[in-house]
Amino acid sequence: MLDLAFTVACSLATAMLLKVVEVRRLDRAAVLAGNYVVAAAIAVALSGGAAASLPTEAVVLGLVVGALFFGGYYVFGVAIARAGVGLATGVMRLSVAVPVLGSWVLFSEMPSSMQGVGLFLAGAAFVLMARSSDDASAGGAGLRDALVLGLLFAVGGAVDLAMNVYARLFGGGADAGFLVVVFGTAAALASAVTLTRVRAGARPGRQEAFLGLAIGLSNFGSAAFVIRAATALPAALVFPTLSISLTAGAALLGVLWWRERLSRANVAGLAIAAGALALLWGGA
16 A cells, blocks of 8 residues: 555656646646656666566567657646646546456456446546536637547556556566666657757756656656556556545645636536545445
8 A cells, every 4th residue: 555655645746746847837848858867767777677678568568658658748737737737637547447447358357336337437527527617618728628638538548557567467577677668768759859849949947957857756656656556456446546546636736736726517527536436446
């Protein structure tokens, strides 16, 4: 359970730091590049050359996860800017349905009847949480927000599923080596985007460097601890527990710290999400 607690703490720290990036209108790509360079450097320092001994399948999986990490955190930043840290984190964590269903299909970890109800409620909660306001006349802006949140849901679920697949098939032996591949891939992609922006005139500064360092530390911690937790515990317990904690924690911090406002539909969605995630956890 300590691994789960550390994962929650690191993930909430990452969400809050990304909110700072959006509030200060900093260079998102530069912050992400710094974050992944730092996380990759930590992984290299801890790996002891373990990446060289990874099976080919694990390397390929690491490349895929690295690309998803880069794309996912970029979309997460956009979602935070458009919908707020509470809603963005809540939608991302509702993607718990993906690794739970994936474990059912791939590893015969069949959801219980309670988890089945929880998965259904998770879908209903997403529809409510993706609404930008109670006013149906929000129009194009509301549709764009919903599309961003939908993409975040899909990418977040794919990342959790891939991390669970690694933990089940390869976890426990060369986790730091796997993270070298993951964060190295993400760092290469983010750095390429940043260099392109610099050539176009962007000038990242000390704030981007500092936040990249801080997010890199929390990001590495989140990835390392979730692998440890998923190696030791069933996915149907690990990911719903993380989702409950992160959804509630991010919503609370968003309202209290950032003074974010939630519509009635959003509040209803968060309430249903809490119930859905509790059912997923209770049925594990």
